[in-house]
Amino acid sequence: xxxxxxxxxxxxxxxxSVDLKAEFRSSGVAEILDELDRELIGLKPVKQRIRETAAxxxxxxxxxxxxxxxxxxxxHMSFTGNPGTGKTTVALKMAGLLHRLGYxxxxxxxxxxxxxxxxxxxGHTAPKTREVLKKxxxxxxxxxxxxxxxxxxxxxxxxxxxxxxxxxxxxxNRDDLVVIMAGYADKMDRFFSANPGFRSRxxxxxEFPDYSDSELLRISETMLEAQNYRFDTDARRAMAxxxxxxxxxxxxxxxxxxxxxLDRARLRQANRLFESADGPLDAAALSTxxxxxxxxxxxxxxxxxxxxxxxxAAE
Amino acid sequence: xxxxxxxxxxxxxxxxxQISAQIEYCLSREWAIGIEFTDxxxxxxxxWEMWGNPMFDLKDAKGVMMELDECRKLHxxxxxxxxxxxxxxxxETVMMSFIVNRPAEEPRIDMVRTDVRSRSxxxxxxxxx
Numbered sequence: 001x002x003x004x005x006x007x008x009x010x011x012x013x014x015x016x017s018v019d020l021k022a023e024f025r026s027s028g029v030a031e032i033l034d035e036l037d038r039e040l041i042g043l044k045p046v047k048q049r050i051r052e053t054a055a056x057x058x059x060x061x062x063x064x065x066x067x068x069x070x071x072x073x074x075x076h077m078s079f080t081g082n083p084g085t086g087k088t089t090v091a092l093k094m095a096g097l098l099h100r101l102g103y104x105x106x107x108x109x110x111x112x113x114x115x116x117x118x119x120x121x122x123g124h125t126a127p128k129t130r131e132v133l134k135k136x137x138x139x140x141x142x143x144x145x146x147x148x149x150x151x152x153x154x155x156x157x158x159x160x161x162x163x164x165x166x167x168x169x170x171x172x173n174r175d176d177l178v179v180i181m182a183g184y185a186d187k188m189d190r191f192f193s194a195n196p197g198f199r200s201r202x203x204x205x206x207e208f209p210d211y212s213d214s215e216l217l218r219i220s221e222t223m224l225e226a227q228n229y230r231f232d233t234d235a236r237r238a239m240a241x242x243x244x245x246x247x248x249x250x251x252x253x254x255x256x257x258x259x260x261x262l263d264r265a266r267l268r269q270a271n272r273l274f275e276s277a278d279g280p281l282d283a284a285a286l287s288t289x290x291x292x293x294x295x296x297x298x299x300x301x302x303x304x305x306x307x308x309x310x311x312x313a314a315e
Numbered sequence: 316x317x318x319x320x321x322x323x324x325x326x327x328x329x330x331x332x333q334i335s336a337q338i339e340y341c342l343s344r345e346w347a348i349g350i351e352f353t354d355x356x357x358x359x360x361x362x363w364e365m366w367g368n369p370m371f372d373l374k375d376a377k378g379v380m381m382e383l384d385e386c387r388k389l390h391x392x393x394x395x396x397x398x399x400x401x402x403x404x405x406x407e408t409v410m411m412s413f414i415v416n417r418p419a420e421e422p423r424i425d426m427v428r429t430d431v432r433s434r435s436x437x438x439x440x441x442x443x444x
Contacts, residue, residue, distance in 0.1 A: 106374045127367070134382070138375025176377045 018062040028100040029054050036093050040086055041222065042215035049206045050094070057101045074203040075103055075178045076170055078146075078192075080185040081208025084254030087182045088142065090208075094180065095140040104178055106138035114148040117162040125158040129165045137176050146181035147191035167197045211254050216243045220258045224289065229266065234291035246299050261297065268293040316423050318356045321396060321412040331380065334397070334415050338376035341399035346410055347371045348379050349398045352390045356422065357442050366390075369400060383415060392418045 024030055033054060036047055056073075063069040075098065079087040092109050099107025112132055119125035133141070143149070149159040149166075170179050181188070181198070185207065192199040211219065217240050224230055231239060246257055269289050273281060319325055329337070341348060348370045351363035366386040370379060379397070386395055395416035398409050423443045428436050 108374050130381075134370060134378030135372055135374065137373070137377040137381070173377070176375070 015065060018066065020058060020062060023058055023062060027058070027102075029058065029097060032093055032097045032100060036090070040089065041218050042211050043086060043090075043208065046086075046090060046206055046208055049204070050090070050097070053204060054097060054101070057098075057103060061101060072103070072174050074174065074201065076202045077178070077180045077204040077206060078188060078202050079180060079182040079206050079208060080188045081182075082184065082210055082254060084256030084258075085208035085210060086255065087208055088144070090206075091140065091142045091180050091182070095178075098140065098178055104139055105176075108139035109142055110136040110139060111142040111144060113144050114159065117143070117149065117166075118158050120158075122158075125161040126165060129162045133165070133169050133177070137173070139177060141177055141179045143179065143181045145183045145187075147183050147187040150191055150194055152194060163195060163198075167201065170201050213240065213243050213247070216255070216258055219255050220262060223259060223262055227266075229262075229287050229289055231289050232291070235289050235294055238291045238294035242294055242297060242299055249299060261294075261299075262289075264297065265289050265293045268296050316421055318394065318414070318417070318421060318424075320356070320358065321414055323413050328417065329413070329415065334383070335376040335380055337411075337413065338379050338397065338399075341411060342373055342376060344399075344401065344410070346399040346401050348373065349400060350379070350382055350386050350395065351398060352386060352393045352395045352416075354393045354418075355442060356394055357424070357440060359440075363394075363396065366395070369398075387416055391416065394418065 033047075033051060036050065040047070057075075060069060060073055077094070079091065081087055088111060091111075095104070095107050095109040098104045110132065116132055117125070117129045119128045143166075149163055151157040151159055166179065169177070181202070183191070192202075217236070220239055220243075221231065221236075242261060243258070246252055246261065251257075266289070272290075272293065273285065277285075317324075323329060323337075338348060349368075350366040352366055353360060353363040367382060370382070373379065383395070383397070393416070394414060396412055396414045399411040401408060401410045425441045425443045427439050427441050429439070431437050
């Protein structure tokens, strides 16, 4: 197994100088960072941290080419933030970034949760965890809501076994895979303090802030655009109101809540068209979300979002 | 006596690096990799013991090498081979199979002649410990 394809030929003399700008362009890292800027709205601190990480890795790679460093840096990361703040999306980009820089060989992302790692009976956990690890080799293993692995109130919980295997692989196979753990900030903190092994093996902690209302509005517009829908002016205002109200209600999940709201708005729009239209419809009518489609949401009457879809369908 | 079965068996034993490279090739063709071991190298013994389940959906050879290392730990004194299975409609068969581990001292295989009806002979092989 070659662990360093980027340290170059052992027979070749190390280069005397390195052009970081050229490296930056040729490695394709720039594209990924641009993509990140273009596709993700907001998330300033996250983008900043990723830029810094990319710079660090680029410099590290150059140092290795010149023979100044030999160790693979620890690349395991933790992404903390509320649901729907783009952790999985960024992890996907991170996998691409690490692949371009040559820190992982294949650059695929394997996304798992507790259920994929922890077994149901004695002797079930180890093979299950190993199975996932084998699939993640050469790429990035993304463990969503990692703190569920550790359940302190049940000492016979099999999560501990998965944690031990993970720690071992994170230490021994640093060349082969990068582990990203994600979850709510406070729960992750508790998880790390109960498992100091993880804390010391994770080099990069990246925090994902909540989106602001204006960012969420822009996100909603981009989401609609991607599906060839658009708001009319009133609907846009209604959406802004919706975001303000929705944030105050329970189970708010940032961009994910927005996506769900839009899905339901589309459902209402389809129903409205179906019931009100008696002539031919043009493309604009088919792709415009109006104020009524948004205002019908239960969020405006202060209710929970449970079975809103069903209600909307019944309307 | 050196057993020659499967691919590469007339070559010197593959190094781990070479095995990885071969597995990378198999994975690039989207074949499933299985590890099998046996202590009976008789050519007619097609049923070797499976080491775990065949591995699907791997992206990198390292995953297989991990299993191979585990298998060597337990069965280092036996034959271990790697099979690559193609599930493509029309093939659905093992496309590549090669030995990756041999016992330090390989058993001898003797030929046995048996007289049968009217001086004709039948030949068979016997693994002599």
